[in-house]
Amino acid sequence: MKEMSKNSITGAPSRHRNGGGNPLGPNSEIARKLKQYYDELVSDQVPDRFAQLLSQLEKAEPAEKKD
């Protein structure tokens, strides 16, 4: 089964230094909406074509490399 769990791998970038203060500061309404907007996009179901693409790439693993 291909099961692409959302954030298993992508999780957090290495240095998460936004901890101290929200960079969007006091504009929490915007900060929140931004998150909401983005989270909705991130949780969108990933179409199969991508898993298929990676499988194809894997099969076509280049024995030769140009250049």
Place this chain on the structure above:
Amino acid sequence: MAAVSQSFKTELLGAIPSLRAFAVSLTQNADKADDLVQETLVKAWDKHESFQLGTNLKAWLFTILRNEFYSQMRKRGREVQDSDGIMTARLAVHPAQHGQLDLKDFRGALEQLPEDQREAIILIGASGFSYEEAAEICGCAVGTIKSRVSRARARLQDILKISGEDEYGPDAISAQVTGSNAA
């Protein structure tokens, strides 16, 4: 030459949701976004040897995606119209009511930002990158990212009529709401 490792592939798979989100934010179009993600994956695959283990794969992928986006835009000769004035006038938005801001309105406002500001505020405010990482992704100085984020924020506040003091500010815009975003 090293074959693409299984873990690299697994990580690519795992990054897809974020890549798609970023791509939609840039293109404002789901189909174009998925094409962009596809291109990105192919490029990443080809260039996997240039990825340094232990560094931030997500940032690396975002960089590829972003470069691809801009090079496609250049090729297409900028079908995107970025004369903000027109868009701003057309996309009237309801002022925020009681701090409740409709997501649809927010999306519309985001769409009106110039690309450089939009990507900056997304990278920092939503994708969770640090200013340093965002600067690297965008190939610019940290200070540039900071100023883009703050301009983006100001612009969004302006479009959405959010401001500390007069959230209800009666204004020209509400008079103009002619049903473009009714329904």
